[in-house]
Amino acid sequence: MELTLFLKNLGIDQLNPMQESSLKAAQHFTDFVLLSPTGSGKTLAFLLPVLRNLDPNKNGVQALVLVPARELALQIEKVFKKMKTHFKVSTCYGGHDKKIEANNLVEAPALLIGTPGRIADHLRAGNFNPDTIHTLVLDEFDKSLEFGFQNEMSFIVSTLKGLRQRMLTSATFMDEIPDFVGLQQEKRLNFLQEKSIKPNLQFKKILSAPEEKIETLFHLICKIGNQRTLIFCNHREAVDRISELLQQSGIARESFHGGMLQDEREKALLKFRNGSTKILITTDLAARGLDIPEVASIVHYQLPYVEDAFIHRNGRTARMMAKGEVYLIMTQDEDYPFLDHKIPTEDVSQYHIIPEATPFETLYISVGKKDKVNKVDIVGFMIKKGELAKEEVGIIEVKDKSSYVAIARNKVKETLKKLSIHKLKGKKVKIEIAK
Structure with missing residues (x-):
């Protein structure tokens, strides 16, 4: 595994102790439970062991990551893509077009990320073969249970006949882990009290x-x-x-x-x-x-x-x-047992100047991945046709059927006017301020 290259693509110099421990604990398809605070880097802590398990010579879904929320699924996908591994990854979640997801599963991704309800739907519809999956990650598992996904997760795990490794993460301590997870001689890593990552x-x-x-x-x-x-x-x-x-x-x-x-x-x-x-x-x-x-x-x-x-x-x-x-x-009377009574009090009544408008504004564009449009296309369109300088084009996000680009707020009006007479990749598109 080209760990140094992946970290470089992520803009990271080295793993933190929790991530190093996770990578070591997950060797040889060992089951493990990771307890670590929010913001400590758990995503990379399980993605690296997942990546180590992936075989470029095998077809089908090899690893499945179940998450409690669609936003988390998208975040994990973003991190994995940024690593530039050359393995295909797909996400499935409620609110997303099922047909698009089913089409993405025709040529099965090596890594599939999704919410329990939507993954269960695709399993019942036969949209992917669970027999090829050898690695399962239950990320933010405590939250998934809290959201009531136990039945869906239990069903999904029961279909994974070729499962060799289970990884479970949580940001809170768990007294008991349900039997359906099927942990076997798992290693447990508890970083919840680790001062170095607080x-x-x-x-x-x-x-x-x-x-x-x-x-x-x-x-x-x-x-x-x-x-x-x-x-x-x-x-x-x-x-x-x-x-x-x-x-x-x-x-x-x-x-x-x-x-x-x-x-x-x-x-x-x-x-x-x-x-x-x-x-x-x-x-x-x-x-x-x-x-x-x-x-x-x-x-x-x-x-x-x-x-x-x-x-x-x-x-x-x-x-x-x-x-x-x-x-x-x-209020003066409020009291919470988990608060330190020594927290200093601050008076903010003298502040009344409203913060200035941010330097960027977001534009909506009516085409996306399904129209064969990518970030490079949009950058070129904004610079060549919109006559914007490179530093006047901010973050671009391309969805399935739409795209969003941040541009300099003081250039929005004239840029919209210039772009209105041009086509993007030969197609007339709708461009407006994202509301």
Whole structure:
């Protein structure tokens, strides 16, 4: 396995101790359970052993990764593709076109990633042969159980007759692992208390009267400024309400929760990733498994009821040894057993200048992978036809039937006008600001 080359493609100098331990523990198809905090690099910890198991001379799906959420599936796929292994990978998840997924499975990928419900659907439809699968990963297994996927996972595991290795990851301690997993003489790695991979967090309390919380949040955002920030609420309704009130105050933001359509959720994350917006208001759905890089600040607008949720939220910042700030908006009377009573209090009432608009805006393009369009095509289109400089074109994401590109905000109007008279790869396309 060309480990050095894969790490170079990922922009990583070396593995952390947890990843090195996982790679060693998983030798010779040994079952193993990995317990490690959110943000510690678990994805790579299981992808490298998976990759070591893949045989370029064999056909069919060789490894299956089951995840609790579609966003996590997409993140793992992105990491695997960035490694440039030459093995085919496919993702299957609810909200995605089943026909497209079935077509992608005709020429079976070596690695298949998906949510339990959708993978079970494809198995029942006979869209891929489970007999060729020798490696199974149950990523964020505790979350999958919490989401009620036990029956689907049990069914899937029962079909994997050629299974040789099971890898299970979790960000919380698990007293008992269900029998259907079928672990055999597994090795267990527990890094949950490992200080070397714990994030470097600075906690601050922001005291507020209940009726003034949204105003307090406004001042806090003005204080944080133009840094990528996650604002956590306990309920979807709170996310929508706060989002609307912040918009009325002139604060640019995106929302993310389970009650939104899949397309809306993906668009919100996309804008957050590419820098079109620096604020994402969300429920605990975003606490784990999402591809959200370099989050500088976490804001608990509403604190969670249990410590595990608090830990996972905070794990979205200070990832991979960086520093991060965690703000707790609380009333004077609120008290949580998992909070350190020595957390300093900060007054943000003097901050009132709204952060400037981000330098990038996201454009929607009405073609994607199924139209044989890729990132290189879009870069060329933006530079040659849109007359943009290279530094004025940001992150590009190409979906099955659409694409999104971040471009310099101050060039949006003239760029749309220039592109309106041109075709992309000989095809007339619709291009507009992504709403």
